[in-house]
Amino acid sequence: xxxxxxxxxxxxxxxxxxxxxxxxxxxxxxxxxxxxxxxxxxxxxxxxxxxxxxxxxxxxxxxxxxxxxxxxxxxxxxxxxxxxxxxxxxxxxxxxxxxxxxxxxxxxxxxxxxxxxxxxxxxxxxxxxxxxxxxxxxxxxxxxxxxxxxxxxxxxxxxxxxxxxxxxxxxxxxxxxxxxxxxxxxxxxxxxxxxxxxxxxxxxxxxxxxxxxxxxxxxxxxxxxxxxxxxxxxxxxxxxxxxxxxxxxxxxxxxxxxxxxxxxxxxxxxxxxxxxxxxxxxxxxxxxxxxxxxxxxxxxxxxxx
Amino acid sequence: xxxxxxxxxxxxxxxxxxxxxxxxxxxxxxxxxxxxxxxxxxxxxxxxxxxxxxxxxxxxxxxxxxxxxxxxxxxxxxxxxxxxxxxxxxxxxxxxxxxxxxxxxxxxxxxxxxxxxxxxxxxxxxxxxxxxxxxxxxxxxxxxxxxxxxxxxxxxxxxxxxxxxxxxxxxxxxxxxxxxxxxxxxxxxxxxxxxxxxxxxxxxxxxxxxxxxxxxxxxxxxxxxxxxxxxxxxxxxxxxxxxxxxxxxxxxxxxxxxxxxxxxxxxxxxxxxxxxxxxxxxxxxxxxxxxxxxxxxxxxxxxxx
Numbered sequence: 274x275x276x277x278x279x280x281x282x283x284x285x286x287x288x289x290x291x292x293x294x295x296x297x298x299x300x301x302x303x304x305x306x307x308x309x310x311x312x313x314x315x316x317x318x319x320x321x322x323x324x325x326x327x328x329x330x331x332x333x334x335x336x337x338x339x340x341x342x343x344x345x346x347x348x349x350x351x352x353x354x355x356x357x358x359x360x361x362x363x364x365x366x367x368x369x370x371x372x373x374x375x376x377x378x379x380x381x382x383x384x385x386x387x388x389x390x391x392x393x394x395x396x397x398x399x400x401x402x403x404x405x406x407x408x409x410x411x412x413x414x415x416x417x418x419x420x421x422x423x424x425x426x427x428x429x430x431x432x433x434x435x436x437x438x439x440x441x442x443x444x445x446x447x448x449x450x451x452x453x454x455x456x457x458x459x460x461x462x463x464x465x466x467x468x469x470x471x472x473x474x475x476x477x478x479x480x481x482x483x484x485x486x487x488x489x490x491x492x493x494x495x496x497x498x499x500x501x502x503x504x505x506x507x508x509x510x511x512x513x514x515x516x517x518x519x520x521x522x523x524x525x526x527x528x529x530x531x532x533x534x535x536x537x538x539x540x541x542x543x544x545x546x547x548x549x550x551x552x553x554x555x556x557x558x559x560x561x562x563x564x565x566x567x568x569x570x571x572x573x574x575x576x577x578x
Numbered sequence: 579x580x581x582x583x584x585x586x587x588x589x590x591x592x593x594x595x596x597x598x599x600x601x602x603x604x605x606x607x608x609x610x611x612x613x614x615x616x617x618x619x620x621x622x623x624x625x626x627x628x629x630x631x632x633x634x635x636x637x638x639x640x641x642x643x644x645x646x647x648x649x650x651x652x653x654x655x656x657x658x659x660x661x662x663x664x665x666x667x668x669x670x671x672x673x674x675x676x677x678x679x680x681x682x683x684x685x686x687x688x689x690x691x692x693x694x695x696x697x698x699x700x701x702x703x704x705x706x707x708x709x710x711x712x713x714x715x716x717x718x719x720x721x722x723x724x725x726x727x728x729x730x731x732x733x734x735x736x737x738x739x740x741x742x743x744x745x746x747x748x749x750x751x752x753x754x755x756x757x758x759x760x761x762x763x764x765x766x767x768x769x770x771x772x773x774x775x776x777x778x779x780x781x782x783x784x785x786x787x788x789x790x791x792x793x794x795x796x797x798x799x800x801x802x803x804x805x806x807x808x809x810x811x812x813x814x815x816x817x818x819x820x821x822x823x824x825x826x827x828x829x830x831x832x833x834x835x836x837x838x839x840x841x842x843x844x845x846x847x848x849x850x851x852x853x854x855x856x857x858x859x860x861x862x863x864x865x866x867x868x869x870x871x872x873x874x875x876x877x878x879x880x881x882x883x
Contacts, residue, residue, distance in 0.1 A: 306687045307695070313684065314702045317760065321709060323728060324717040335720075339728035340735070386613035393606035401610065401617075408621055410868050412821035412842050415861035418854055419624035419631070439620040442613040472605035493708075501710040503824050519712040523828060542720050549713035560708040564701045567708075571765070572772040 321553065328352070328550045332543035352551075355544040360513060361551060364521040367510075371436045371517060372499050378441040379495050384488065386442065387450030388476050392462060402451075408444040413504050424509055435509045436517070443498070446491060453487030453573050454480060490570010493563050500556055518552050632858035642855075649859035659860065661836060662844035663867070665751065669840065670819045672755035674812060677763050681811070682804070685770035686796060700771075703764035711761065715828035718757050719744065747837035750830055754838050757825055762818070766811050773807025774800070809879035813872045820868050841867075 327335050329347045355361070389395070390402055420439055421430075429435040457480055465479045481488070503519045511520055525545050560567065632649055636642035653659045684703065688696055706714070721728050722743035730740045743753045777800065785795045823842035826832055832839040832847070839847070841864050848857030 303690075303693055306690070306693060310684065310687060310695075310699050313680075314699060317706055317764070318702060320714070320717055320721060320760070321705065323721065336726040339721075339726065339731045382612040382616075386610045389606035389609035393609075395603075395606040395610075398606075401614065404617070404622070407865075407869070408617075410817055410872060411625075411865055412823065412845065412861070412868075414823055414842060414845050414849070415628060415865065416621065416624040418849055418857065419627035420620065422627075423620075423624060438616065442616045444617075444621075447613065466602075472601055476609075497708055501712070503712050504827075519710055522710075522712045522716065525716075538726070542726075545716055546720065549716055552710050552713040556708050556710060557705070560705070561701070564704070568700060568704065568768055571768045572775065 321557075324546050325550050325553070328543070328546040330543075332539045335543050335546065336539040351543040351547040354540070355547040355551075358544060359521060359525060359548060361518070361521060361548065363514065364516050364518045367433075367436075367515060368500060368518045370433055372496060374433070375437045375441050375499050376492075376495050378437070379443055379446055380488070380492060382442045383446035383491070384450045384454070384481070384484070385476065387447045388454050388480055390447065391451045391454040392457075392459070392480075405444045405447055409448060417505070417508055420505075421508055429509075431510050431512050431515045433515075436506055436515070439505065443495070446495065449494075450484075450487065450491060453484050456573075457483050484573075486566065486569045487573040488570070489563070489566030490568075490573060493560065493567040493570065496559065497556065522548055522552055628858045628861055631855055632862055634855045636854050638852045638854055645855065649856045650863070652856065653859055653863060658836070658839075659844065659863075662839050662841050665837065665839055666820050666822070666841040668751055669755055669758070669822065670816065672752060673758055673819055674815050677759055677766055677815065678808065678811065680763055681766040681770050682801070682808075684767050685774055686800060688767070689771060689774045700768075703767050705764070706761050707765045709761070711824055712828055714761065715757065715825060718753070718829055722753055744830055745834055747835045750834055750837045754825060754829055757829065758819070758822065762815070766815065769811050769814075770804065770807060773804045777803045805879055809876060812875050812879070816871050816875060817868055820864065820871070 326342050327339070328351055329349070330342065330351075331346055331348055332351060334341070334343070334346065390398065424430050424435045461479055461483065462475055465475045470478065501519060502517070503523065506517045507520045507523060510516065516524070525541075525548055631642075633644060633646060634642040635645050635648075684699075687693065688699055720726075722730075724730060724740055724742045724745055727743070729743065733739070733741065741749055743749050781799050781803075782795055785799060790798065820840075821842045822840045823846060826838040826840055826843050827846070830838040832843045845857055845860050845864065848854070848860055
């Protein structure tokens with residue numbers, strides 16, 4: 274809202290100062306901004322673009338001339354070799370299964386809990402929310418050893434449950450959604466209650482539609498976190514059958530440091546870039562499709578003023 | 579007749595308000611229950627386990643022996659522990675201040691309504707944030723390779739000598755910091771943008787009328803009013819830097835000469851040596867440190883409120 278009014282005010286301003294000098298100066302100032310922002314953008318996109326393009330180069334060229342790209346020499350050999358060497362398909366299936374179940378659990382239970390924290394008063398509220406904040410400050414690895422022992426005693430090592438359940442109702446998601454839900458006016462909730470709406474009904478029919486931008490942001494963030502998760506999966510499910518995409522990728526990298534000699538280095542590097550590209554693309558596509566929701570979601574969830 | 583029915587009616591209504599009251603009071607407990615269940619089993623229980631572990635010398639098998647505060651005193655007098663904190667501290671200095679300045683400048687430029695291509699920049703800057711870390715860290719390994727990497731090839735074109743980005747202890751930290759900056763700065767830009775949106779546009783208008791320059795406006799209006807947003811970003815990034823683990827794990831395995839052994843990575847070293855008691859104690863020291871730092875920043879940036 275404030276953004277729009279600010280935009281309108283600023284849009285009106287050039288008309289107010291009619292002096293052409295002022296306008297020219299403004300344009301020149303923007304030129305400086307564009308140069309700076311473009312350079313920064315180029316630097317940020319360069320590594321990704323370089324990797325995506327290099328994966329189509331003959332393996333020896335990647336190593337010998339890393340800065341050139343010859344469109345006539347484009348090859349799919351690296352992809353073919355990589356798919357032959359690495360069971361990437363299975364790891365894609367694993368990542369998808371974890372994504373669907375863990376994502377669904379987070380997307381349902383985190384906003385629900387956040388709603389309780391934001392709009393109700395109950396016994397133990399501060400204690401539990403304090404615990405949420407402490408969890409946020411805890412490095413993931415702190416809990417790895419006891420969690421792994423727990424999984425061992427349950428017989429869950431190398432299973433989907435182990436990948437899905439721990440951390441499924443994420444503390445960060447609750448913290449984030451509480452900010453979003455706190456901004457929902459109480460009058461809206463009271464009006465729904467007067468109309469005879471039940472507590473859960475109010476959440477579903479009044480709160481959820483209002484916080485849709487925040488939920489969309491949370492969805493993208495959750496997909497990203499699960500898709501990119503690495504430390505826990507590599508510890509609890511590192512077998513070839515259960516490895517997620519990121520775990521599979523990391524085993525490839527260990528080959529690269531093991532093969533430091535000439536030709537081997539080139540082929541491993543080429544396969545690595547091909548595999549990295551395959552891992553990058555789904556998330557990039559998802560992000561580009563959903564970018565508006567994602568950015569608005571972060572805007573909705575962060576602390577303002 | 580009328581009195582009876584009226585009495586009947588009011589009893590019914592009282593009963594209904596009593597049950598909705600009960601429902602309303604029990605609702606938050608039901609809403610947080612799934613979260614609390616997951617939290618108790620997969621966070622609180624392992625945490626208590628870790629707490630007990632930190633007072634023993636357990637090595638993963640056999641009986642644990644109670645050693646009191648030995649693990650803590652060992653760590654507090656160990657140069658490796660302080661070294662890892664020092665490494666994280668240096669990384670913090672290389673990352674957080676630079677990131678904040680860049681993010682504020684970029685966000686201020688992007689919030690100008692007359693700037694064209696704003697949407698493109700916003701999306702472009704956040705692309706690194708959505709890329710999978712493992713894939714990107716591996717691209718980093720290839721790009722910054724001393725012999726075959728594109729970065730050194732680029733330096734060669736400019737007539738500069740090769741740099742051992744990942745193989746010398748002087749350069750490994752900046753290279754690691756660069757990966758972190760590359761990956762997360764776009765996220766901080768969006769957080770700062772959300773803070774900017776909530777600043778009243780009238781303030782700028784008034785300042786403009788008083789003849790304040792753009793840079794003057796930035797220092798006297800934007801920066802002070804961004805205090806809370808900046809605090810949020812600093813706390814979030816401080817947590818991330820001190821917990822950093824996956825980045826050095828893929829990029830440098832903590833080397834060369836422990837120069838990238840971050841606080842989080844040092845913790846992992848205890849675990850790989852099956853020195854679980856010391857690892858647990860290290861976890862708690864790290865959590866206390868991170869909590870202390872967070873509180874410090876919150877106090878520091880709230881001072882003038």
